[in-house]
Amino acid sequence: MEHVKALAIKSVLTLIVLYLVLGIGYGASFGGVLLLTLVLGAISYLSGDLFILPKTNNLPATIADLGLTFLVVWAAASWFMSIDGSALLAALISAVIIAIAEYGFHIYLASHVLPKNNRVRSYAH
Numbered sequence: 335m336e337h338v339k340a341l342a343i344k345s346v347l348t349l350i351v352l353y354l355v356l357g358i359g360y361g362a363s364f365g366g367v368l369l370l371t372l373v374l375g376a377i378s379y380l381s382g383d384l385f386i387l388p389k390t391n392n393l394p395a396t397i398a399d400l401g402l403t404f405l406v407v408w409a410a411a412s413w414f415m416s417i418d419g420s421a422l423l424a425a426l427i428s429a430v431i432i433a434i435a436e437y438g439f440h441i442y443l444a445s446h447v448l449p450k451n452n453r454v455r456s457y458a459h
């Protein structure tokens with residue numbers, strides 16, 4: 335049940351950031367932003383939050399999330415979404431803001447969701 339709660343938190347954070355940047359800032363449709371949120375959330379939760387984070391610490395996992403977010407948003411904004419402006423800049427802005435939010439989200443994961451022996455737990459307090 336904790337993973338469902340964590341995914342919900344991550345989804346809301348990601349949706350807010352992507353809607354503010356891509357929807358309001360670059361004119362993307364809400365449906366496109368919602369679909370991108372679901373795809374990005376699933377990929378990054380499995381790779382960054384459940385695989386990289388427990389094996390390393392917060393910084394490598396956050397950097398991985400930054401890179402993944404940049405690539406996924408750039409690809410979506412370039413090929414699938416209709417935005418007003420530079421897909422590269424939209425992806426960069428989205429990735430930086432999401433990475434900042436992910437840093438805090440990783441602390442939550444370490445203290446509430448991941449096993450007690452994870453390497454990040456020591457940074458959470």
